Amino acid sequence: MADSKRTSEPINFVHQDEIWKAHVKAEKHLATVWPNKWGFLTEVYKEYERDSAELKRAVRVELPHHLAAPPATPTEKHIHVGPSPPVPQTTQALIGWRSGHSHLQLEMFGTVHYGKHSFLRELGWPFGSCN
Template sequence: MADSQRTSEPINFVHQDEIWKAHVKVVKDSADVWPSKWGFLTEAYKEYERESTKLMEAVRRVELPHHLAARPSTPPEKYIHVGPSPPVPQTSQALIGWRSGHSHLQLEKYGTVHYGRRSFLKELGWPLDSCN
């Protein structure tokens, strides 16, 4: 990639082509030799797949006790209630945060957030201008 950014030296296209041909030849030769060197892995993988399917069949046949069986999921409408939205106000920022201004829409289900209200300096009893 650094070669393509150099503008002071001329590019030798024949040399670049020879390098590309060498790369393609190495990849092709590697693909031809791979089965003789690493072909045993394909058999091991096929054996693993056969064992895996046998185990999955055995697992499917086992019945779970009643207390471990999965219950059907409850639809979200049963426990999440969102009130209807009021009309969008006619302002320049009408679409940003217009629901958050209404307390009856209950966007904050668990109350207001109180993170980051503590000061490390106050906990140590230091004056606030001690670290600048």
């Protein structure tokens, strides 16, 4: 059907229809032939499903109560969303308008100090001593 989008050549609708009829005829023929040729697979699959269901029932183990997953707690208990500050009236004021408020800043637990200090350097040990 990609050829039907080209506008430089005329489209032969009769030929396109014949191709479609051939495809439909082949699908119908294969649908009638498939059970005789591959129908045994459906029985094997049904046996497999029965066997796997029996194995699942036999292997099912109840977990002790201390290993079972705790019930899910609602997110409202842990996450509190406060009201947002008013939206600025100019587009220039939109840049960083939320970070200007202390309660909305991303670093609410302090600034990040990754990589500033080395434990080995503080102890005066060589860097290869802890492998």
